[in-house]
Amino acid sequence: MIIAVASGKGGTGKTFVSTNLFWAAQKQGIPSTLVDCDAEEPNDAEFIPGYVLNTQNVVQKIPVIDDQKCTFCGRCFDYCNYNAIVYLPDKRFIKVVEELCHDCGACTVACTSGAISLKEKAIGTIRKMYVGIPSVLVEARTEIGVYSPVPVIKKAIKYASDDVLIILDAPPGISCPFIATVDKADYVVLVTEPTPFGLNDLKLSVDTLDEIGKPYGVVVNRAGLGNSDVYLWLKEKKISLLMEIPFDKEIAMVYSEGKLIAELNSKYSDKFMQLLQSVKKELKR
Amino acid sequence: MNEIVVLSGKGGTGKTMLSASFATLEKNMVVADCDVDAANLYLILQPKNEIEEVYVSGHRAQIDYSKCTHCGICADHCRFEAISTINGKVIISETSCDGCKLCSRVCPVGAIDMLPNDKSRWYAGAYRNGQMVHARLAPGEENSGKLVNVVRNYAKKLADETNAKTIIIDGPPGTGCPVVSSLTGVKKVILVTEPSKSGFHDLKRIFELAESFNLKSSVVINKYDLNLDMSRKIEEWCKLFSIPVLGRLPFDKQIVEGMLHCKSIIEWQPSSVISQEIKNIWQTVNADQS
Ligand code: SF4
Numbered sequence: 298m299i300i301a302v303a304s305g306k307g308g309t310g311k312t313f314v315s316t317n318l319f320w321a322a323q324k325q326g327i328p329s330t331l332v333d334c335d336a337e338e339p340n341d342a343e344f345i346p347g348y349v350l351n352t353q354n355v356v357q358k359i360p361v362i363d364d365q366k367c368t369f370c371g372r373c374f375d376y377c378n379y380n381a382i383v384y385l386p387d388k389r390f391i392k393v394v395e396e397l398c399h400d401c402g403a404c405t406v407a408c409t410s411g412a413i414s415l416k417e418k419a420i421g422t423i424r425k426m427y428v429g430i431p432s433v434l435v436e437a438r439t440e441i442g443v444y445s446p447v448p449v450i451k452k453a454i455k456y457a458s459d460d461v462l463i464i465l466d467a468p469p470g471i472s473c474p475f476i477a478t479v480d481k482a483d484y485v486v487l488v489t490e491p492t493p494f495g496l497n498d499l500k501l502s503v504d505t506l507d508e509i510g511k512p513y514g515v516v517v518n519r520a521g522l523g524n525s526d527v528y529l530w531l532k533e534k535k536i537s538l539l540m541e542i543p544f545d546k547e548i549a550m551v552y553s554e555g556k557l558i559a560e561l562n563s564k565y566s567d568k569f570m571q572l573l574q575s576v577k578k579e580l581k582r
Numbered sequence: 583m584n585e586i587v588v589l590s591g592k593g594g595t596g597k598t599m600l601s602a603s604f605a606t607l608e609k610n611m612v613v614a615d616c617d618v619d620a621a622n623l624y625l626i627l628q629p630k631n632e633i634e635e636v637y638v639s640g641h642r643a644q645i646d647y648s649k650c651t652h653c654g655i656c657a658d659h660c661r662f663e664a665i666s667t668i669n670g671k672v673i674i675s676e677t678s679c680d681g682c683k684l685c686s687r688v689c690p691v692g693a694i695d696m697l698p699n700d701k702s703r704w705y706a707g708a709y710r711n712g713q714m715v716h717a718r719l720a721p722g723e724e725n726s727g728k729l730v731n732v733v734r735n736y737a738k739k740l741a742d743e744t745n746a747k748t749i750i751i752d753g754p755p756g757t758g759c760p761v762v763s764s765l766t767g768v769k770k771v772i773l774v775t776e777p778s779k780s781g782f783h784d785l786k787r788i789f790e791l792a793e794s795f796n797l798k799s800s801v802v803i804n805k806y807d808l809n810l811d812m813s814r815k816i817e818e819w820c821k822l823f824s825i826p827v828l829g830r831l832p833f834d835k836q837i838v839e840g841m842l843h844c845k846s847i848i849e850w851q852p853s854s855v856i857s858q859e860i861k862n863i864w865q866t867v868n869a870d871q872s
């Protein structure tokens with residue numbers, strides 16, 4: 298079973314829910330893998346210390362144009378749909394802008410003069426960390442400033458393909474990185490907070506998941522803050538409220554120290570196990 | 583003109599709260615919400631959108647099955663694992679397609695059309711203290727930083743027209759392309775963080791990014807009183823790298839209360855401790871003309 302934990306924007310408690318859920322499940326002896334897919338700002342490992350089993354580099358292939366072989370026909374320039382090739386035939390200048398290249402391979406197909414070769418460029422790493430029998434944490438991490446975290450995220454998820462329980466800590470937003478993550482999930486847990494910002498982002502996430510046809514439910518974090526609009530909206534839309542986490546200074550304190558409430562307070566590990574049960578039930582429906 | 587970008591690495595640290603406060607401190611402001619993937623600032627500032635424009639973010643491939651012979655050549659060429667052959671039928675996954683157009687070029691019967699992704703929008707209009715530009719990226723579209731540039735450019739144009747001194751940029755989360763687009767060429771970078779182990783970690787990453795562009799950043803510690811120990815550690819680290827700490831904001835439930843009334847904390851409780859501190863921060867930022 299693959300569960301993605303997501304929220305329209307960061308800071309609503311997505312990392313909090315995924316790390317605690319993972320901790321509670323693996324403590325119960327369920328073989329679990331947590332994949333940190335927030336590759337631009339991964340920090341699950343701040344909460345779950347593990348022993349690094351291995352680190353893999355993720356590379357992208359970048360075309361390199363040999364201007365000795367190039368006939369300056371411009372076919373590659375026409376084929377590139379990302380404006381990643383600077384082509385100035387008058388000056389006999391041609392070059393690939395690495396930051397814009399999406400590694401699509403179109404220019405290589407276009408070139409009939411054999412002027413294009415490929416080199417590798419590191420765009421991120423995947424760290425596999427041993428947490429406890431038999432659970433692991435997989436962390437996707439992009440190099441700073443790369444055009445898209447999607448290739449790194451996809452690779453990281455592949456790394457975790459045969460576990461009983463896989464939890465994906467999804468990247469914020471609703472653009473490509475989010476889709477690439479939830480696309481692989483059986484169920485999506487959306488974390489929100491009862492504020493206008495929370496509700497606004499929740500609506501966007503829900504629209505997106507409806508569009509791609511993924512089942513989902515909602516966890517309200519920092520309950521007690523804000524107002525009841527989120528609850529009214531959930532009721533109106535008949536969306537399952539899976540769990541509520543109260544606004545509580547103890548939780549905030551534990552979190553800020555990089556610790557897990559499910560580890561320190563059994564009431565919360567029970568709560569997170571119930572969340573897992575609720576998701577299972579939802580999936581059977 | 584002075585462009586000030588507010589960033590936080592991870593969302594939820596109070597970046598938008600701070601941007602909203604700055605935006606309501608003076609008249610004749612221009613605000614650019616560059617968090618196009620989860621725009622929230624408009625909820626507080628409530629601009630009257632006078633302009634609504636379509637933003638095309640690349641393309642997506644679609645198969646015309648009346649022409650397709652299911653030869654699979656397109657699938658062999660796709661680098662994004664977006665095309666698969668299931669039971670002899672070639673299928674394109676919309677969620678995986680990157681829009682590179684290669685399949686449509688190699689298809690021997692011309693069965694693949696490239697459709698523009700034209701569901702994203704950007705908006706501009708007046709709010710109570712000036713002008714605001716914001717955008718909404720459609721679900722699943724690439725946040726390449728181009729839309730961020732569109733928002734910023736229009737904000738600049740508005741600032742010129744209205745003789746505004748300052749543009750406030752509410753930056754996107756993360757450390758990728760959109761963030762790079764939001765900070766290239768700006769004068770001042772404010773990094774908002776909160777005193778937690780993970781917040782500290784994110785701060786270091788975003789600082790590294792700003793440094794790589796030779797930008798001078800300064801730090802605001804939000805909710806500093808939630809973990810004084812961690813706040814101190816962050817300040818020590820800032821000292822080590824000579825990063826000015828502009829201010830420390832206490833945790834205050836009134837921020838959310840204000841938000842419920844579409845008001846920044848400056849408007850909601852102008853004399854609160856946090857509002858005073860934000861005003862001080864604003865003065866420090868503007869006093870530094872280097
Ligand atoms: S691989 Fe694709 S994106 Fe990169 S330069 Fe070639 S055509 Fe352009």
Ligand code: SF4
Pocket residue numbers: 362366367368369370371372373374391407408409410411412413
């Ligand atoms: S397609 Fe090949 S020969 Fe033509 S301009 Fe590009 S690199 Fe040069």
